[in-house]
Amino acid sequence: MAELTKKERMKIPRQAMPVQEPDDRVENFSEVALGFTLELARREAERCLQCKDPHCMEGCPVEVTIPEFIEAVRVGDLAKAVEVMKAKNNLPAICGRVCPQEVQCEERCILGKKGKPVAIGRLERYVGDFELANNTFAVTKAPSTGKKVAVVGSGPAGLTCAVDLGRMGHDVTIFESLHIPGGVLVYGIPEFRLPKSVIRAEIETAAKALGIEILSDHVIGRTLTIDELQTQFDAIFLGTGAGLPMFMRIGGINLNGVMSANEFLTRVNLMKGYQFPDYDTPVKVGKKVAVIGAGNVAMDSARCALRLQSLRAKANGVERGEVHIVYRRSPAEVPARLEEVHHAEEEGVIFDFLTNPIEILADDKGGIRAMRCIRMELGEPDDSGRRRPVPIQGSEFEMEVDQVVFALGTSPNPLVFVNADGLQRSKYGTVVADQETGRTTMEGIWAGGDVVTGAATVISAMGAGKRAAADMHRYLGGENPWQEIAQN
Amino acid sequence: MYKILEREVLSDVTKLMVVEAPQIARKAKAGQFIIVIMHEHGERIPLTIADFDREAGTITMIFQEVGKSTMEMGLMQVGDGFKTIVGPLGHPTEIENFGSVICVGGGVGIAPVYPIARALKEAGNEVISVIGARTKELLLWEDKMRAVSSELIVTTDDGSYGRKALVTVPLKEILEARPGEITKIWAIGPAIMMKFVAATTKPFNVPTIVSLNTIMVDGTGMCGGCRVLMDDGAQFVCVDGPEFDGHRVDWNNLLSRISFYRSEEQSAVERWRESHKCKLDRAVAEGVK
Numbered sequence: 001m002a003e004l005t006k007k008e009r010m011k012i013p014r015q016a017m018p019v020q021e022p023d024d025r026v027e028n029f030s031e032v033a034l035g036f037t038l039e040l041a042r043r044e045a046e047r048c049l050q051c052k053d054p055h056c057m058e059g060c061p062v063e064v065t066i067p068e069f070i071e072a073v074r075v076g077d078l079a080k081a082v083e084v085m086k087a088k089n090n091l092p093a094i095c096g097r098v099c100p101q102e103v104q105c106e107e108r109c110i111l112g113k114k115g116k117p118v119a120i121g122r123l124e125r126y127v128g129d130f131e132l133a134n135n136t137f138a139v140t141k142a143p144s145t146g147k148k149v150a151v152v153g154s155g156p157a158g159l160t161c162a163v164d165l166g167r168m169g170h171d172v173t174i175f176e177s178l179h180i181p182g183g184v185l186v187y188g189i190p191e192f193r194l195p196k197s198v199i200r201a202e203i204e205t206a207a208k209a210l211g212i213e214i215l216s217d218h219v220i221g222r223t224l225t226i227d228e229l230q231t232q233f234d235a236i237f238l239g240t241g242a243g244l245p246m247f248m249r250i251g252g253i254n255l256n257g258v259m260s261a262n263e264f265l266t267r268v269n270l271m272k273g274y275q276f277p278d279y280d281t282p283v284k285v286g287k288k289v290a291v292i293g294a295g296n297v298a299m300d301s302a303r304c305a306l307r308l309q310s311l312r313a314k315a316n317g318v319e320r321g322e323v324h325i326v327y328r329r330s331p332a333e334v335p336a337r338l339e340e341v342h343h344a345e346e347e348g349v350i351f352d353f354l355t356n357p358i359e360i361l362a363d364d365k366g367g368i369r370a371m372r373c374i375r376m377e378l379g380e381p382d383d384s385g386r387r388r389p390v391p392i393q394g395s396e397f398e399m400e401v402d403q404v405v406f407a408l409g410t411s412p413n414p415l416v417f418v419n420a421d422g423l424q425r426s427k428y429g430t431v432v433a434d435q436e437t438g439r440t441t442m443e444g445i446w447a448g449g450d451v452v453t454g455a456a457t458v459i460s461a462m463g464a465g466k467r468a469a470a471d472m473h474r475y476l477g478g479e480n481p482w483q484e485i486a487q488n
Numbered sequence: 489m490y491k492i493l494e495r496e497v498l499s500d501v502t503k504l505m506v507v508e509a510p511q512i513a514r515k516a517k518a519g520q521f522i523i524v525i526m527h528e529h530g531e532r533i534p535l536t537i538a539d540f541d542r543e544a545g546t547i548t549m550i551f552q553e554v555g556k557s558t559m560e561m562g563l564m565q566v567g568d569g570f571k572t573i574v575g576p577l578g579h580p581t582e583i584e585n586f587g588s589v590i591c592v593g594g595g596v597g598i599a600p601v602y603p604i605a606r607a608l609k610e611a612g613n614e615v616i617s618v619i620g621a622r623t624k625e626l627l628l629w630e631d632k633m634r635a636v637s638s639e640l641i642v643t644t645d646d647g648s649y650g651r652k653a654l655v656t657v658p659l660k661e662i663l664e665a666r667p668g669e670i671t672k673i674w675a676i677g678p679a680i681m682m683k684f685v686a687a688t689t690k691p692f693n694v695p696t697i698v699s700l701n702t703i704m705v706d707g708t709g710m711c712g713g714c715r716v717l718m719d720d721g722a723q724f725v726c727v728d729g730p731e732f733d734g735h736r737v738d739w740n741n742l743l744s745r746i747s748f749y750r751s752e753e754q755s756a757v758e759r760w761r762e763s764h765k766c767k768l769d770r771a772v773a774e775g776v777k
Contacts, residue, residue, distance in 0.1 A: 223515065245711070254738075266710065267711075280756070281705070282752035414709075415708055415727060
């Protein structure tokens, strides 16, 4: 291939991701974004200017050498691209799908100043998928150190930490409370955004290569406690996420049909409720569903509800129904990824902004008749820097709904802290840990991901897992920061 | 895989299974529960721990076949295994010497009451037990309960065995006969029974602990499907319970919530019966015994 000039490269438009059309995809749970072809990937890679001082990498919490892997894609050396990628990121097929690249690597891409940034995330996914299909890269494990490490939680933070420690030669055991590893990747993120087969393959490949043992069905805090782990392991990483759902303190929250997004998504995703009765776990969807909140979890819930409604409509020849996102702020404050909002809109989710529920009203059978709401307006900025929504007096109205799903965020599950009194926690229930190293207030215990930050992103959790692994490696090699602190 | 080591048919619809689960047996305490999954397509089924043997590394579960999953479980045999057993979950029963206590067990709820009664007796309590069922067939563990109780009263709704009465009748009589002497009561059984036990003991002001079995998925506080409305707000049965003060539970809300998936449960049972009938017909046609 002839080398293009910089000018020619800049003329290539950002390559569009092939997707399932909205009308088709609401009738299935298959992946929406179909992935680049080799041709599309190479054409997109051609756009990268190979900056001398690339800013994209600064936006990557796990520091992937982005221009290097893109260059390998451009010249068609995919095995090389995988090698570059996996030097930093062991889960590219997952990250390529769910990272918010638009506020990380891609936001810093120089092309984005005047036009559209290089589609780094889509290229990452392409490389990850290539590797899952071809297995060109052999993860290597350093000579055994003889040190044993327990990783609690098999979500993005725990997995990343486990894989890095495994590569450094440590003997790693992962404890997972559910029956399938993956944490929020499995129970939260729907199949149409991140197929379970991708997660399984990426986890299995890494675990097998590094001899990582994954013990599912182990609830730390119940089956085993942290103090017991301390007697069996040289170091412990807590990546237990933020699993506890929040409900609003309003009337009617215990009516039938009111549920957390966690419950709704777990039934649909982890338990495959959309395939009931072939799978045993049922899931219900209303005729008119209100999802409260506008984060990624809210979008996932709304889009799952829409699919369940469409499948029911198709099977029974009934009206599909409606799914509403009810959000107390305005479109400008929506925390979900733009792409997710866009997909939800395309599929027919209705957005009710500046609207807040004040009571859920019962029908005569213990279910929901309607939701009483109030209109909001934006006032002065609050602590988060966003304009605070203020109720408009006298604007109360009833919204007729028969299902309400709360997607208001989550907080860490305190179950894991049984017999770990030395572990300091914030008033929000998150573990206090050093941002750079993940060290907690208990010697030999690190933490990272949502259990430290509260609900955040997959990649920030992975970054935390990675930084902790590096620090744990130093500790296992003989450094003891806790003792140094005690001595000073 | 968690292997079934013993299986006992307690009635047509009630089965006992002793399962190999050393890690859970090591930790289990009276009042706690487990979640089992039969196979890849199975749901997460919460079951109270009926007994455990730390040395043998086994736990005992007793279940009634009320839906498709429990019917399917009822067909599992010694040597078969569960894909998943996770636990022990929930808080254990608070055991101390309270003085004189009453343990009430209804139907399959007699099983989880047993380890509580036993622990209470071991802690020095005078344990009076009342066990009941719809009919004689559905009674279980009378001998075991008798062995840990200073007095045991057996009732059946239809009078086919023991006294023809609901468990609340002898319960009320004891409370009337021994005013101020009973310090605590445990009741485990169908939600409707626990509701009426709580209503019976309330006028006597005797603390009454019930063990709730609500709809749940993960059992670790993640889904919130199990939430029960107490007089001061919602609590999660899986992590805050499963035992609660029966006088503070909103029973009507609870009864409504446990029936939320009834239509799905019924359709799953019909489909299951249908597919089983087909298999039976085929087996008969092929001459398989």
